[in-house]
């Protein structure tokens with residue numbers, strides 16, 4: 001599979017321009033081709049901000065000069081602790097634009113993890129939203145590499161705090177318009193995103209300009225998000241988590257209006273922006289959409305112009321996709337990806353062969369699979385011996401990926417994370433089918449091994465979450481004296497809902513094989529990770545002795 005070196009020796013050089021793929025060119029294009037298309041942003045404690053792609057370009061130029069004035073040079077890391085706002089967007093272009101690396105830090109991580117990754121990345125400047133001043137003040141003594149702190153605020157609301165933070169707007173006001181962007185090698189590092197470190201220390205994934213630009217072009221395609229210049233895009237996945245799925249690049253590249261919700265992801269706040277700004281497209285993890293749908297249900301409101309919602313990060317409950325379509329006419333696009341894939345891997349979009357089976361079969365396929373093969377990401381499933389498993393939609397195996405926006409090596413690691421042929425083991429277990437669809441059955445570490453057979457926690461959760469009264473369903477494997485492990489279902493009910501163990505088990509029964517029936521159903525608050533996923537490690541620990549007395 002590795003390409004033979006002879007391929008290079010016999011090459012006739014192409015005679016087209018070797019123009020590097022650079023992130024700044026996306027902003028430059030949007031400013032020229034869609035200059036008056038709007039960008040709207042909520043901010044922590046300031047009024048809503050409105051400007052357009054020309055405005056973005058001008059302020060990115062000033063931000064670039066500001067970074068240089070702070071001593072940032074090509075190759076340096078610049079860190080942010082920031083929400084989804086236009087200022088964060090400006091840094092998304094300014095830092096890579098001068099050849100530096102934007103290191104977006106997830107503020108929901110534990111203090112020790114934030115300290116670890118800031119020190120590991122050796123970022124020299126930290127730009128942060130006002131919300132994080134107490135966090136920054138607390139951590140500053142442990143951050144020897146940071147020489148300048150900048151608060152992303154205006155002058156009137158600025159407070160320097162114990163870290164003597166500079167004010168972003170004051171610094172920008174000092175600079176003039178216009179900037180001579182350097183030519184940056186397309187393989188240079190541009191963004192540094194750390195995995196959340198649910199196992200071991202967080203690991204840095206360093207995206208190149210080339211990977212980001214190719215990824216953004218692919219994300220907008222009709223077989224993926226299907227953007228055009230009429231779309232109004234609101235990223236509800238975090239800018240600090242794998243670049244909000246590339247939306248800050250894919251949207252301008254297609255001339256879409258951009259709407260930023262800052263940190264307010266509750267149902268009512270999202271609804272206000274969706275209706276007022278005419279949002280047609282949004283994306284986020286399932287927990288956000290659970291809150292949003294509950295809001296619509298409670299208020300009887302409808303989602304304005306909203307047409308498509310992409311959901312990923314964890315499996316999309318079928319009930320959620322169904323509610324969006326049947327009650328509100330909104331199409332759900334499930335995506336699968338990971339920090340190591342920039343992060344877009346696959347998107348569940350229809351094909352003629354599936355459409356020919358009828359609407360119901362098409363919905364079923366789209367809602368129960370994570371996505372379909374996309375150009376740019378090769379997928380493969382392998383058995384325990386590393387042999388290809390059949391693509392029959394039934395046989396599951398370890399999911400491997402490769403392609404121009406897949407990781408080669410973690411930041412500052414000594415060995416490659418991908419094998420010699422470029423395959424990276426995702427840690428997920430999946431099936432592939434003849435239509436090119438991929439279905440995740442579990443994460444390797446979450447799979448439940450019962451009596452030598454595997455039970456898919458995702459499949460069980462998907463059924464359980466459709467039970468009336470259930471808000472979140474989490475299935476974990478709990479050690480069992482006879483069966484090795486048995487499934488335990490942890491339910492977080494909707495407020496005020498009266499739902500019992502017997503109700504849930506009766507609801508599950510017609511949908512699952514008998515031996516998958518959870519040994520116990522417990523009612524509890526379900527903990528979430530820093531990236532909004534169910535924290536199964538915590539649950540496994542909490543309930544590890546639950547079945548120890550069973551035979």
Ligand code: ADP
Nearest residue numbers: 195196312313314315335336337338339440531
């Ligand atoms: P973390 O740091 O939380 O692991 P990532 O976003 O990199 O952050 O997590 C990637 C993992 O999330 C994938 O390997 C997969 O297990 C899970 N995941 C992402 N999208 C989906 C999806 N649509 N369905 C099921 N699991 C998903």
